[in-house]
Amino acid sequence: MVDIKRNPTRPVRIGSVTIGAGHPIAPQSMTATHTQDVAATLEQVNALHAAGAAVVRIAVDSRHDAAALPAIRAGTRANLAIDLQENYRLAADVAPHVDKLRYNPGHLYHHERDKPWQEKVRYIAGIAATHDCALRVGVNCGSVDPAKKEQFAEDDSLGPMLASALEHCELLDAIGFTRYCVSLKDSDPQKVIEVNRRFAAERPDVPLHLGVTEAGMPPDGIIKTRIAFEQLISRGIGDTVRVSLTVPNADKPQEIEAANAILGDIAAGRVRSVVDYGLSSLNIISCPSCSRVENEAFIELAKQVKAMTAYAADHAITIAVMGCRVNGPGETDDADLGLWCGPTHVNLKKRSRELGAFPYDAILPRLREELDRLIAEREHGAVAH
Numbered sequence: 433m434v435d436i437k438r439n440p441t442r443p444v445r446i447g448s449v450t451i452g453a454g455h456p457i458a459p460q461s462m463t464a465t466h467t468q469d470v471a472a473t474l475e476q477v478n479a480l481h482a483a484g485a486a487v488v489r490i491a492v493d494s495r496h497d498a499a500a501l502p503a504i505r506a507g508t509r510a511n512l513a514i515d516l517q518e519n520y521r522l523a524a525d526v527a528p529h530v531d532k533l534r535y536n537p538g539h540l541y542h543h544e545r546d547k548p549w550q551e552k553v554r555y556i557a558g559i560a561a562t563h564d565c566a567l568r569v570g571v572n573c574g575s576v577d578p579a580k581k582e583q584f585a586e587d588d589s590l591g592p593m594l595a596s597a598l599e600h601c602e603l604l605d606a607i608g609f610t611r612y613c614v615s616l617k618d619s620d621p622q623k624v625i626e627v628n629r630r631f632a633a634e635r636p637d638v639p640l641h642l643g644v645t646e647a648g649m650p651p652d653g654i655i656k657t658r659i660a661f662e663q664l665i666s667r668g669i670g671d672t673v674r675v676s677l678t679v680p681n682a683d684k685p686q687e688i689e690a691a692n693a694i695l696g697d698i699a700a701g702r703v704r705s706v707v708d709y710g711l712s713s714l715n716i717i718s719c720p721s722c723s724r725v726e727n728e729a730f731i732e733l734a735k736q737v738k739a740m741t742a743y744a745a746d747h748a749i750t751i752a753v754m755g756c757r758v759n760g761p762g763e764t765d766d767a768d769l770g771l772w773c774g775p776t777h778v779n780l781k782k783r784s785r786e787l788g789a790f791p792y793d794a795i796l797p798r799l800r801e802e803l804d805r806l807i808a809e810r811e812h813g814a815v816a817h
């Protein structure tokens with residue numbers, strides 16, 4: 433297991449689960465049923481809960497949806513969250529039946545346009561406090577606060593998201609409501625990485641809910657999300673996660689299974705993108721493998737690399753072992769030493785420089801040679817190429 437240093441976030445309790453403050457990263461999901469169809473919604477809530485969802489979110493778009501909540505609450509032990517859409521006043525109807533309310537700063541403008549957003553947030557926070565609910569400030573690339581957008585260049589999509597999240601945190605803190613987390617979502621994993629890194633640099637104390645919106649169908653949706661989570665969680669960023677997948681209703685628990693698989697892989701160093709865990713010791717990463725692996729010997733090789741390189745444990749060197757020629761060549765560019773596996777040979781690289789292809793039974797001694805050379809170069813202050 434990799435010892436990942438987590439950001440010193442505040443604890444935020446959501447029903448029976450607490451996120452932040454070093455608690456395990458909690459996977460969550462959302463129902464896709466019609467909320468008013470209580471039987472179908474309850475079946476999905478309970479299926480997600482059984483799959484390990486720490487929190488299950490339900491969409492509430494109207495008073496009719498809100499009216500279904502008491503029956504849903506009565507039929508499940510899951511921790512429930514709801515999305516307040518444009519009608520923020522629904523908070524009063526739903527809060528008695530759930531554990532967390534999510535509001536989107538960009539949606540607070542649609543109703544009562546003359547009322548300042550600060551007043552609306554005070555209202556929501558007051559309701560949350562009265563009914564023992566946590567809050568999520570959920571900022572989304574597709575619905576950013578228009579007033580914030582005006583302050584940034586048209587091609588800067590992250591600036592307004594970040595500014596909006598930060599000003600809501602500031603207000604919630606000022607009114608003494610600190611039981612909240614923040615999410616900053618986009619459909620582009622690279623933007624998710626960047627905006628969450630920037631937010632965490634400014635507010636390392638605020639727990640983050642990570643997710644890539646509209647990630648799509650598996651396996652692509654899982655891969656996109658995995659890359660964002662790898663780059664953030666490896667740096668201690670993220671306290672709860674959602675993998676959003678386009679799957680039939682009956683398959684929704686796949687979101688939790690995917691989240692748990694990704695979290696387990698990151699903790700074990702099985703990653704698809706080259707990850708810098710910020711360690712001052714040897715960092716061996718290997719991809720989690722998938723149907724693209726062309727030679728099963730890759731699995732054994734990954735283990736052998738780990739065993740063989742143990743002698744270099746105190747050196748801050750990243751070695752990546754990737755299972756295929758589709759992603760391997762590109763993904764190894766950022767590692768100090770990279771191996772990617774073809775059908776009969778293993779390709780060795782030093783950063784982006786190719787050192788040749790070697791049979792599976794010849795690669796380990798060759799890797800050792802390069803590792804020794806790299807250690808010597810570092811010790812003598814030479815620049816490694």
Ligand code: SF4
Nearest residue numbers: 719721722755756759
């Ligand atoms: S590197 Fe290749 S084999 Fe490994 S997980 Fe990625 S696509 Fe699959």
